[in-house]
Amino acid sequence: xxxxxxxxxxxxxxxxxxxxxxxxxxxxxxxxxxxxxxxxxxxxxxxxxxxxxxxxxxxxxxxxxxxxxxxxxxxxxxxxxxxxxxxxxxxxxxxxxxxxxxxxxxxxxxxxxxxxxxxxxxxxxxxxxxxxxxxxxxxxxxxxxxxxxxxxxxx
Amino acid sequence: xxxxxxxxxxxxxxxxxxxxxxxxxxxxxxxxxxxxxxxxxxxxxxxxxxxxxxxxxxxxxxxxxxxxxxxxxxxxxxxxxxxxxxxxxxxxxxxxxxxxxxxxxxxxxxxxxxxxxxxxxxxxxxxxxxxxxxxxxxxxxxxxxxx
Numbered sequence: 001x002x003x004x005x006x007x008x009x010x011x012x013x014x015x016x017x018x019x020x021x022x023x024x025x026x027x028x029x030x031x032x033x034x035x036x037x038x039x040x041x042x043x044x045x046x047x048x049x050x051x052x053x054x055x056x057x058x059x060x061x062x063x064x065x066x067x068x069x070x071x072x073x074x075x076x077x078x079x080x081x082x083x084x085x086x087x088x089x090x091x092x093x094x095x096x097x098x099x100x101x102x103x104x105x106x107x108x109x110x111x112x113x114x115x116x117x118x119x120x121x122x123x124x125x126x127x128x129x130x131x132x133x134x135x136x137x138x139x140x141x142x143x144x145x146x147x148x149x150x151x152x153x154x155x
Numbered sequence: 156x157x158x159x160x161x162x163x164x165x166x167x168x169x170x171x172x173x174x175x176x177x178x179x180x181x182x183x184x185x186x187x188x189x190x191x192x193x194x195x196x197x198x199x200x201x202x203x204x205x206x207x208x209x210x211x212x213x214x215x216x217x218x219x220x221x222x223x224x225x226x227x228x229x230x231x232x233x234x235x236x237x238x239x240x241x242x243x244x245x246x247x248x249x250x251x252x253x254x255x256x257x258x259x260x261x262x263x264x265x266x267x268x269x270x271x272x273x274x275x276x277x278x279x280x281x282x283x284x285x286x287x288x289x290x291x292x293x294x295x296x297x298x299x300x301x302x
Binding site: 020026029030032033034035036050059060061063064065067068070071072076077078080081082083084085086087133 | 179182183184185186187188189190191193194203205209210211212213216217220221237240241242243244245246247248250251294
């Protein structure tokens with residue numbers, strides 16, 4: 001996905017949606033990497049005993065996927081300066097070879113000074129909105145550094 | 156037992172210093188599928204203007220959760236961890252965390268509210284280097300069901 005420049009991007013622009021597959025092994029890997037070993041993220045028996053339909057993904061993994069969506073769009077993992085979400089429904093991850101699909105979309109809602117843009121994010125899994133009130137501030141390159149059509153820098 | 160409302164406004168001791176390593180950043184990036192070389196290759200990160208490999212934006216949870224674990228284990232606060240779910244999370248970064256940072260996290264309880272049969276607790280955690288440079292402010296809302 002080609003990253004946009006601040007110069008080019010307009011408020012209202014949609015960011016191409018992407019799908020992320022989340023399988024049980026991804027939950028185990030995220031548990032190890034993050035240090036969050038809550039059993040509801042890997043033990044079906046205990047997840048069901050506390051009223052969940054099955055093992056669920058870490059909310060922070062869902063948020064991290066939305067973060068990755070933004071940083072891949074911006075072309076820089078350091079580009080997201082502000083990022084907030086509400087965890088509105090769990091991502092249920094069955095024990096099969098498909099797991100869960102999380103579909104993330106976004107739109108530019110405004111332009112700020114300093115090559116920053118505001119972005120609103122949507123995240124769904126199955127019929128559920130898994131993140132709500134998901135907003136970010138993302139720094140974009142002022143102009144495209146290379147490739148594509150040459151651009152006049154702003155001013 | 157519900158969460159003790161007397162804790163609103165309380166600031167906890169800062170966490171032990173946490174040293175951000177290249178290996179941990181790469182491990183975290185792989186776990187979330189972040190493909191960028193800026194999380195793995197020091198030369199690429201430096202070419203992009205960073206001092207060393209940088210962490211993805213939600214990596215700060217690794218640092219702040221250690222601080223919040225101190226808070227959650229305070230018996231007088233009365234959190235029933237088995238009944239807790241994560242309600243909201245946000246990060247405001249002054250700059251990305253990078254390998255070589257040595258940071259401490261310090262948490263303050265901003266609010267404790269009873270809503271029907273649930274209790275919500277909002278915390279704010281400041282992440283600073285041991286030299287006092289602000290890196291990230293993380294806000295977290297936990298929801299305790301039942302009670």
